[in-house]
Amino acid sequence: MFGLIGHSTSFKEARLKAMELGYEHIAEGDLDVWCSAPPQLVEHVKVVSRTGKVIEGAYIDSCFVPEMLGRFKTARRKVLNAMELAQKKGINITALGGFTSIIFENFNLLQHQHVRNTTLEWDRFTTGNTHTAWVICRQLEINAPTLGIDLKKARVAVVGASGDIGSAVCRWLSGRTGVAELLLVARQQQPLIDLQNDLGGGRILSLDEALPEADAIIWVASMPRTLEVDTTKLRNPCLMIDGGYPKNLNQKFSGEGVEVLKGGIVEFFDDIGWNMMEIAEMEKPQRQMFACFAEAMLLEFENCHTNFSWGRNNITLEKMDFIGESSVRNGFSTLNLNGMFQAAAA
Numbered sequence: 001m002f003g004l005i006g007h008s009t010s011f012k013e014a015r016l017k018a019m020e021l022g023y024e025h026i027a028e029g030d031l032d033v034w035c036s037a038p039p040q041l042v043e044h045v046k047v048v049s050r051t052g053k054v055i056e057g058a059y060i061d062s063c064f065v066p067e068m069l070g071r072f073k074t075a076r077r078k079v080l081n082a083m084e085l086a087q088k089k090g091i092n093i094t095a096l097g098g099f100t101s102i103i104f105e106n107f108n109l110l111q112h113q114h115v116r117n118t119t120l121e122w123d124r125f126t127t128g129n130t131h132t133a134w135v136i137c138r139q140l141e142i143n144a145p146t147l148g149i150d151l152k153k154a155r156v157a158v159v160g161a162s163g164d165i166g167s168a169v170c171r172w173l174s175g176r177t178g179v180a181e182l183l184l185v186a187r188q189q190q191p192l193i194d195l196q197n198d199l200g201g202g203r204i205l206s207l208d209e210a211l212p213e214a215d216a217i218i219w220v221a222s223m224p225r226t227l228e229v230d231t232t233k234l235r236n237p238c239l240m241i242d243g244g245y246p247k248n249l250n251q252k253f254s255g256e257g258v259e260v261l262k263g264g265i266v267e268f269f270d271d272i273g274w275n276m277m278e279i280a281e282m283e284k285p286q287r288q289m290f291a292c293f294a295e296a297m298l299l300e301f302e303n304c305h306t307n308f309s310w311g312r313n314n315i316t317l318e319k320m321d322f323i324g325e326s327s328v329r330n331g332f333s334t335l336n337l338n339g340m341f342q343a344a345a346a
């Protein structure tokens, strides 16, 4: 069985969903009540792959909402409790979605393997970052040409290059796609220098330096809402792939010649028959989801019950090949600029 741990996009949305599901006592509570609410396994689902293979899964709402991000202990407890519930329900492989994987990494939850009398088995969990990185790379490869951008001659900026997804994207773009030049952007210099050495190339720039030079920009960092960019300085055409969470670049960058594509979103070939993706604000919640969630499904389809994406900077090209090939074979396609999805076979 596969599992997905998710959360609502806001406290308001969470209350509405809880009301709909009949949890009135929680729905009517204030944020403090929600802070102590336990995770809920809200849905079981059966999924049939394009190959005909049938798997079962469950969606666990961590009862975390982004308004709790400032409450360090609450956020930590929410994620650990949801993981404990997934394990107790016997779920083989569970993806940490939305802010839960960020909380896991940033709050170093690896140090908290014991939750009450449960010892968390890490190999039951995946961040889903390998599939996310592969999907973002394919979205670039498929959509750049439609804007007239020839990737072999293009400069591609990766904002968040030293991160887990960002470094995998850089490895793919330099090793597989063969872009003309990679522009490596993040705040701390040393991890960028290490990455540059690993890649044997790429130019380290500040965000302000990189943006006007880039034909395509991949955002794989959670950027502050206050970020201001002078869109008149961007190239025309310029393809932006918004791979961060939450996806908020659309409003900032609408301008002539600048196209923003939501990164890391996939569509399944058939309706899944679940309700929970509505809270992730997908256009077609019956089929569309974050690539990280889809990774848990793929690992279940492949009988690959291991923490496939785990830790930082462990994503190899071989792992991206494996998950990408599985993604296409089992019936996933990637979101494109025209709003349509297409199979992303290389």
Ligand code: NDP
Binding pocket: 098, 102, 105, 128, 129, 132, 159, 160, 161, 162, 163, 164, 165, 166, 185, 186, 187, 188, 189, 191, 207, 220, 221, 222, 223, 224, 243, 244, 245, 246, 263, 264, 265, 290, 291, 292, 312
């Ligand atoms: P990491 O924490 O591993 O990496 C984040 C990267 O962003 C680092 O390179 C960091 O470097 C950089 N960064 C952070 N803040 C800034 C800033 N203000 N300006 C420039 N660079 C910055 O994260 P992941 O790779 O795991 O995830 C990256 C993003 O992708 C997250 O927003 C995550 O939520 C999202 N994500 C989206 C998915 C989807 O849409 N399907 C699935 C999974 C994750 P430094 O600290 O040195 O600046």
